[in-house]
Amino acid sequence: MRNHARTEKRRPQTDPLPDDVELDDFPLPEVADFTVDIERAQVLKKIDRYLDTLTEGDRSIYLLRTLHEMPYAAIAHLAGGTAGSVRTKLYRIREEIRAELGLAKDPPEPPDPKEPKTRGPENPPPKKDKGTPE
Numbered sequence: 001m002r003n004h005a006r007t008e009k010r011r012p013q014t015d016p017l018p019d020d021v022e023l024d025d026f027p028l029p030e031v032a033d034f035t036v037d038i039e040r041a042q043v044l045k046k047i048d049r050y051l052d053t054l055t056e057g058d059r060s061i062y063l064l065r066t067l068h069e070m071p072y073a074a075i076a077h078l079a080g081g082t083a084g085s086v087r088t089k090l091y092r093i094r095e096e097i098r099a100e101l102g103l104a105k106d107p108p109e110p111p112d113p114k115e116p117k118t119r120g121p122e123n124p125p126p127k128k129d130k131g132t133p134e
Contacts, residue, residue, distance in 0.1 A: 075088050
């Protein structure tokens with residue numbers, strides 16, 4: 001008897017609904033906008049098709065980092081390279097995915113050929129005249 005009383009006490013107490021409550025009193029949730037889900041599915045299909053074009057090694061590097069969140073050093077150890085090379089490869093793969101999706105960054109504008117470079121072999125820093133004080 002004692003356990004039965006404890007069990008009853010532990011059960012959540014629910015209040016019965018009054019008889020005058022109608023279903024119309026409870027608004028229905030808004031209909032979900034499925035266009036976002038459809039667009040997401042289309043993007044994922046494009047990414048999946050692009051991944052199919054990659055070599056096995058590149059695809060593995062991308063998936064290990066993206067899906068499994070494996071550290072660069074661990075991926076490099078498995079791939080037989082360096083962490084820097086893995087970062088570079090992932091950057092290039094991501095840029096190609098962005099290009100496939102039409103999200104590529106605009107390339108930087110080429111420098112104006114009329115404007116001289118600030119430094120370099122063609123435009124070395126001005127030589128100081130030893131006879132003039134600074």
